[in-house]
Amino acid sequence: MIADGAAAVNAGLPWDLRAAIGRLLEGRPRSALVAKAARLSEIYRAGGNSREAIADETGALAYTLARMPATYAAVAAVLAEAARRAPDFSPHTSLDAGAGPGTASWACAERYPTLASISMMDASPAFIDLARRLARDSVHPALRDSTSALGDFVRGDAPLPESDLAIAAYVLAELADSACEEVAARLWMACAGLFVLVEPGTPAGYKRIMTARERLIAEGAAVLAPCPHAHVCPLRMPDWCHFAARLPRSRDHMLAKTATVPFEDEKFSYLVVARPHVIGARAGGRVLAPPRRNKAGLTLKLCRADGIADVAVARRDRTAFARLRHARWGDGY
Numbered sequence: 001m002i003a004d005g006a007a008a009v010n011a012g013l014p015w016d017l018r019a020a021i022g023r024l025l026e027g028r029p030r031s032a033l034v035a036k037a038a039r040l041s042e043i044y045r046a047g048g049n050s051r052e053a054i055a056d057e058t059g060a061l062a063y064t065l066a067r068m069p070a071t072y073a074a075v076a077a078v079l080a081e082a083a084r085r086a087p088d089f090s091p092h093t094s095l096d097a098g099a100g101p102g103t104a105s106w107a108c109a110e111r112y113p114t115l116a117s118i119s120m121m122d123a124s125p126a127f128i129d130l131a132r133r134l135a136r137d138s139v140h141p142a143l144r145d146s147t148s149a150l151g152d153f154v155r156g157d158a159p160l161p162e163s164d165l166a167i168a169a170y171v172l173a174e175l176a177d178s179a180c181e182e183v184a185a186r187l188w189m190a191c192a193g194l195f196v197l198v199e200p201g202t203p204a205g206y207k208r209i210m211t212a213r214e215r216l217i218a219e220g221a222a223v224l225a226p227c228p229h230a231h232v233c234p235l236r237m238p239d240w241c242h243f244a245a246r247l248p249r250s251r252d253h254m255l256a257k258t259a260t261v262p263f264e265d266e267k268f269s270y271l272v273v274a275r276p277h278v279i280g281a282r283a284g285g286r287v288l289a290p291p292r293r294n295k296a297g298l299t300l301k302l303c304r305a306d307g308i309a310d311v312a313v314a315r316r317d318r319t320a321f322a323r324l325r326h327a328r329w330g331d332g333y
């Protein structure tokens with residue numbers, strides 16, 4: 001699925017989204033945006049949230065430069081895995097909760113061409129406005145015609161439309177720890193098929209995913225990924241379940257991040273759960289770290305129903321080696 005340590009292949013932003021962002025940036029002095037993007041990254045790194053980081057259009061645009069490519073790559077990787085686990089799932093409606101500039105909706109539109117109706121919700125007027133303006137330029141009719149509503153799902157001041165596919169990407173991180181479980185349950189209520197959560201791949205992000213996972217299982221959700229089981233997670237701190245997506249950096253993205261290399265590795269934690277009628281199959285095992293390779297073969301750190309195991313695959317075991325030689329961090333078997 002995802003990155004193998006340093007050698008990853010992942011999605012850049014779709015060309016129509018890049019073009020839409022390019023049009024919005026036309027004629028704007030890059031220096032102000034770059035300064036804003038740097039400030040924004042600082043705030044997020046220090047554990048701040050979008051309310052502090054993004055007050056206006058410039059802030060929202062800076063987010064599209066500094067963060068959207070990475071959150072898009074993570075969401076696209078998670079949706080690719082969701083599609084592998086539930087290949088027949090063909091959603092018609094989607095809800096992107098805490099949509100920001102619409103990142104997850106763009107990834108959903110790319111992954112699921114069956115989508116006919118896309119809803120975005122966010123508490124930030126600057127983001128909702130930007131999400132609308134970007135969506136207008138999508139090649140996907142469902143995204144062009146999407147609805148974007150201003151609403152706060154903690155306060156519950158706007159109805160959450162029921163959708164086949166519900167997603168909240170990099171959103172729980174913005175809430176008080178005590179609100180995560182309840183918000184996850186509320187979004188699950190609005191989900192008629194598949195529910196996807198993506199969080200930063202930090203110990204805190206993993207912890208929030210685990211809190212949501214426990215509540216969702218209690219609410220009857222079937223775990224599809226990344227876990228190969230629905231038992232209590234066997235990982236113990238300082239270990240935590242996270243993956244990585246490598247994404248290309250555009251010139252503007254490099255400027256915004258004052259970066260010197262043309263790619264970035266985005267670490268993320270995630271969860272895909274489903275309603276019982278969605279036909280899907282969990283992986284038998286999940287690769288939890290970059291495989292260790294040597295002349296004799298490779299060793300995979302696997303999460304399985306019976307716990308965590310380091311599994312050695314010897315080159316001389318031709319059948320097993322042929323099956324697993326290209327295994328990457330994040331893959332499910």
Ligand SMILES: C[S@@+](CC[C@H](N)C(=O)[O-])C[C@H]1O[C@@H](n2cnc3c(N)ncnc32)[C@H](O)[C@@H]1O
Binds near residue numbers: 100171
């Ligand atoms: C870090 S951004 C992520 C945006 C987008 N999902 C992405 O992955 O790029 C978090 C978003 O959640 C929104 N948000 C945070 N708390 C919210 C709430 N209680 N109700 C609605 N939106 C909220 C913020 O306004 C912001 O747009």
